[in-house]
Amino acid sequence: MCMNRLLDNCLLCPRQCGINRNKNGLGFCRAGNKIKIAKAYLHMWEEPPITGKNGSGTIFFSNCNLRCIFCQNYYISEEGNGVEIDIKRFSEICLDLQNMGATNINLVTPTHYFPLIIDGIKLAKKNGLKIPIIYNSSGYETVETIKLLEDIVDVYLPDFKYYSDKYAIKYSGCTDYFKYASEALAEMVRQKPRCIFDKNGNIISGVVVRHLLLPEMEEDSKKILKYLYDNYKNKIYISIMNQYTPIRKCKFAELNKRVDDSVYDEVIEYAWNIGIRKAFIQDGGTQSDSFIPEWDFKL
DSSP states (O other): OOGGGGGTTBOSSTTOOOBOGGGTOOOTTOOOSSEEEEEEEEEOOSOHHHHTTTOEEEEEESSOSSOOTTOTTHHHHTSOOSEEEOHHHHHHHHHHHHHTTOSOEEEESOGGGHHHHHHHHHHHHHTTOOSOEEEEEOSOOOHHHHHHTTTTOSEEEEBOOOSSHHHHHHHHSOSOHHHHHHHHHHHHHHHSOSOEEOTTSOEEEEEEEEEEOOTTOHHHHHHHHHHHHHHHTTSSEEEEEOOOOOOSOOSSGGGGSOOOHHHHHHHHHHHHHHTOOSEEEOOGGGOSGGGSOOOOOOO
């Protein structure tokens, strides 16, 4: 299959825009037919098995197919700032990160570019790319897209943002987040049924699900954690995150504050009580805009 042809009638994500991106059409994500990147560097603040000793070779893609109203990376996800590159340059960036000692290649919000990414990864592998590929997404995916990634991705790192679609509608403008996120996750786990680590403790295969607590949503968070544990037990790791930081004034007042430490502690205790053991948790020091990259467009 010529992957670029998937952009002729773009159905890459659940938005199902059907736009011809090869003829300058722009759908919900506002991405064209070239990869657009905001930053590529060694990122030191991922979960320990992802960061490793030298950092995760993180590539931030511009634009987004979900565009949450609270996004802390709105400057690139919503406003689309970044630099367009071709597939050859993308493959070179992957190899440059590997040469810098990156633990892996960490593709952040890649869904709307995945046909181009696949071609770029294949080219990089022909030229010596050997480190694991991490697919770091919002979780709002179609099963068909995830199936096409089976021979490319080593570790899936999806968000699981909402249990109730009332929040998905309110904050991300989609009526079907749970349906698509749960179906996509099932396919990810089918492909990577257990987490495997190398001798240094770095993850080389598997699924790690991230859940970011949002203000006044602790009950929804508990439902997500119960769903994940009931369905996957110890097949996956769960990263329970408290790093939400208001970056700009939001029309929803609850999003203009941070999550109280006591609320986060309550959710962690709940996770422990229902049996979750394979989890990553954070301390209060993560609630800072210093954890948001400087968008200098250096590749």
